Amino acid sequence: KAGVTQTPRYLIKTRGQQVTLSCSPISGHRSVSWYQQTPGQGLQFLFEYFSETQRNKGNFPGRFSGRQFSNSRSEMNVSTLELGDSALYLCASSLGSADTQYFGPGTRLTVL
Amino acid sequence: AQTVTQSQPEMSVQEAETVTLSCTYDTSESDYYLFWYKQPPSRQMILVIRQEAYKQQNATENRFSVNFQKAAKSFSLKISDSQLGDAAMYFCAYRSIRGAQKLVFGQGTRLTINP
Numbered sequence: 001k002a003g004v005t006q007t008p009r010y011l012i013k014t015r016g017q018q019v020t021l022s023c024s025p026i027s028g029h030r031s032v033s034w035y036q037q038t039p040g041q042g043l044q045f046l047f048e049y050f051s052e053t054q055r056n057k058g059n060f061p062g063r064f065s066g067r068q069f070s071n072s073r074s075e076m077n078v079s080t081l082e083l084g085d086s087a088l089y090l091c092a093s094s095l096g097s098a099d100t101q102y103f104g105p106g107t108r109l110t111v112l
Numbered sequence: 113a114q115t116v117t118q119s120q121p122e123m124s125v126q127e128a129e130t131v132t133l134s135c136t137y138d139t140s141e142s143d144y145y146l147f148w149y150k151q152p153p154s155r156q157m158i159l160v161i162r163q164e165a166y167k168q169q170n171a172t173e174n175r176f177s178v179n180f181q182k183a184a185k186s187f188s189l190k191i192s193d194s195q196l197g198d199a200a201m202y203f204c205a206y207r208s209i210r211g212a213q214k215l216v217f218g219q220g221t222r223l224t225i226n227p
Contacts, residue, residue, distance in 0.1 A: 033213045033214070033215075035215070042217060042218075042219050042220065043203065043217040044217075045214045045215060045216070048213045048214065055213075056213070056214050088155060090157060092213075092215075094213060097213050098209075100159060100162055101159075101213060101215065102159065103149075103157035103158070105154070105155065106155050106156070108155075
């Protein structure tokens with residue numbers, strides 16, 4: 001089976017812009033979670049989607065949002081980008097909410 | 113809220129030797145999952161091992177094994193016969209057995225393998 005894929009792999013934006021990141025889970029996986037990784041804050045949970053519904057959300061401002069489509073693919077959106085949003089954004093998928101998560105390669109976002 | 117602490121920012125070991133990475137966690141829950149993930153320079157997070165808190169037996173996966181001490185809230189990872197490919201950041205993570213998927217990660221331990 002193909003693993004979790006994330007597009008794009010690298011992205012450069014300027015402050016104030018918005019960005020959309022995409023994640024395609026492993027075939028058959030219905031849960032998709034997003035994490036932000038920065039040198040200062042480490043790995044932090046953003047949100048989880050299961051069957052197109054957001055099940056849990058981390059402590060991030062409303063500028064961070066996401067959605068999941070009927071084929072389980074997920075997107076996350078960050079509006080009004082700030083310099084501090086520069087990070088590696090990781091997506092993880094699992095069969096269900098009780099199962100082990102498998103991660104994608106990440107999207108490296110740089111905000112200038 | 114649950115927290116995970118990895119007190120060793122960096123560790124190094126000679127190739128073929130054994131190394132143990134430490135992890136402690138804090139939770140008021142009795143059932144949960146614990147994980148070790150590895151992140152090599154490619155940045156892809158790779159699952160190393162998983163432990164269910166209700167299982168007393170320590171999980172083992174080839175050269176990787178854990179020492180799970182539930183009362184002490186300790187979850188260390190032992191890597192036997194270290195190989196150059198084991199060099200990576202290692203993250204300990206906690207997940208509640210209830211509710212949605214949310215991994216709480218430790219700060220990570222950078223493992224260097226000396227040839």
